[in-house]
Amino acid sequence: MTPDKFPYIVKSTHPEFLAAEARAKSLTEKASINEAIQVVTDLENEVATMRIADRFSKTKKPDFSVTSGVVNPSLTDLTEAEYKRQTLLNALHEMKNQLSTLTGGIEDIVMDIEATKTD
Numbered sequence: 001m002t003p004d005k006f007p008y009i010v011k012s013t014h015p016e017f018l019a020a021e022a023r024a025k026s027l028t029e030k031a032s033i034n035e036a037i038q039v040v041t042d043l044e045n046e047v048a049t050m051r052i053a054d055r056f057s058k059t060k061k062p063d064f065s066v067t068s069g070v071v072n073p074s075l076t077d078l079t080e081a082e083y084k085r086q087t088l089l090n091a092l093h094e095m096k097n098q099l100s101t102l103t104g105g106i107e108d109i110v111m112d113i114e115a116t117k118t119d
Contacts, residue, residue, distance in 0.1 A: 020114030024107040033103045040096045047088045052081040 028034065052058075057080040064071050072090075075083055 016114065016118045020111050023114065024110035027110055028103050028106050031102075031106060033099055033106070037096055037099045037103075040092050040099065044089060044092045044096075047085060047092065050085075052084060056081040056084050 060080055061076075061078070062080050062083045064076065075086055078086060
């Protein structure tokens, strides 16, 4: 969130806050989370355009009777090839969400640590 997008949000200019914010950013980068997110993004792009092997039918639907658990209804009308691509994309999307949560978690805890140390 930037002040130009949300003019009613006032960003603190308190030196301790700015130092804590810089430390949180530095630790997030050190944790290589942003790089991991980029790797997942690159994999999403690859999966979106890659050739699917012929063993995944481009006309036949998957046999969900052998699947344990509940199948997402949005996937039931896909061919085997489309289903495989979409499940890979879904797994990558979930991984990216988890990495993004980690980034926010690191930033939150560092800000809390710094606030705890500040009088």
